[in-house]
Amino acid sequence: MTDAELDLHAPELAREDFLRIEDPYYSPDTVAVVTGAASGIGRATAVALATNGLTVVGADIDEDGLAETTEIVEEFDVDGTFVSTPTDLTDDDDVEAVVDAAADQGDLRFVANIAGMQHIASIPEFPMEKYDLLTDIMLRSPFKMAGAAMSHIRGTDDGVGAIANMSSVHGHYATKDKPAYITAKHGITGLTRAIAAEGEGTLRGFSVSVGxxxxxxxxxxxxxxxxxxxxxxxxxxxxxxxxxxxxxxxMAPAEVANLFVFGFSTHASHLNGADLLFDGGYTHTYE
Incomplete structure (x- = not known):
């Protein structure tokens, strides 16, 4: 098959794609912030959490994409809700605002830092403005988001919650031509562990790595x-x-979203400071 014959496109989401878990915190009173909710894994995770009954605040700079996510949640007629919140994740004030808006919706317990971007170039040829934008979205923003959300999670009646960060197989090893992405994903491992160290057991931090x-x-x-x-x-x-x-x-985006559904649940109470690695055997097997 030639490149011209390749039909590459992201699969459409279907309600039956998503894992459903009975959990005391999976109700409309519980709020989750999901960044990157306008497309891809972020959209799938927002829909998955709404399918499990949560109130989901979706943060993304792409307003049209957020509107499409809203339509999907409404079409699926789920128990939860999706609140579209246009957000520039490179703006600290916007990050604080979306967290405050989420807390106004109910008990903010969960944050999924998923928003990302990619730029392919070698280190000598990598534009620094792209490096700055990529790391602002994928490392600085999750740090700021955690800082803004932790007080709200701690302020719930029992302080139970979790902040999850989207990592990658590139958070475990490096390949060529993705230096900024690799730098950000290795950094997100440190942030995840720092959240867990400060979370006192009830506020967990974990990451999700896929191929x-x-x-x-x-x-x-x-x-x-x-x-x-x-x-x-x-x-x-x-x-x-x-x-x-x-x-x-x-993998399909919904498969990744299901890892966040499990990771936020009480079934994953010992997932803290660690990484869910679902990579099809990529990282730890060799020819």
Whole structure:
């Protein structure tokens, strides 16, 4: 099959895709903030949590994408709700505002820092303005979000909650041409552990690491990687992305969202300062 015949697109979400868990905190009185909620993993996680009955405040700069997420939640007729909140995650005031808005909706207990971006270039050729933007969104913003949310979580009747950070297999190892992304994902590991260290057991911090997920961001990255390395898109998928993996298919966004559903639940009370690694055998197996 040639590149022209490749039909790469993110899968549409379906209600049956999502894990449902009976949990005392999974109710409309419980609020979760989800960043990057306008598309991809962030959208799927917002829908998954609303499907489990929570009030979800979705933060993203893409207002049209947030409107589409709202439509999906309404179409699924779930027990929870989705509150669209346009947010510039590079603006500290906006981050504080979305956290305060979430706390006004009920008991803010959960934060999913998922928003991300990618830029493909080697270290000598990497534009510093792209580095700054990427790390602002993927490292500074989660730090600020945690700082703003922790007092609200601690202020609930029992102080129970969790802050989850989207990491990656690139938070475990490095490959070429993704230096800023790798830097941010390794940094998010430290932030996750710092949250757990300060959480006193009831406020947990954890991260989620996956391999390649078929999102709009990933579709763009396939093309960029093909251009950067001078190979075909199919070679990018089969050799670069899935070559070392044992599970030879990309994850769907809903599969990643289900990890956040489990991680926030009381079934995961010992998941603290640690990482949920679902990578199809990519990180710890070799030829």
């Amino acid at each position: 390649y997920v078929l999102t709009p961001l990933m579709v763009d990255q396939i093309a960029d990687t093909a251009d950067e390395r001078g190979i075909s898109k199919r070679e990018v998928i089969e050799d670069v992305m899935l070559g070392q993996a044992r599970t030879k298919e990309m």
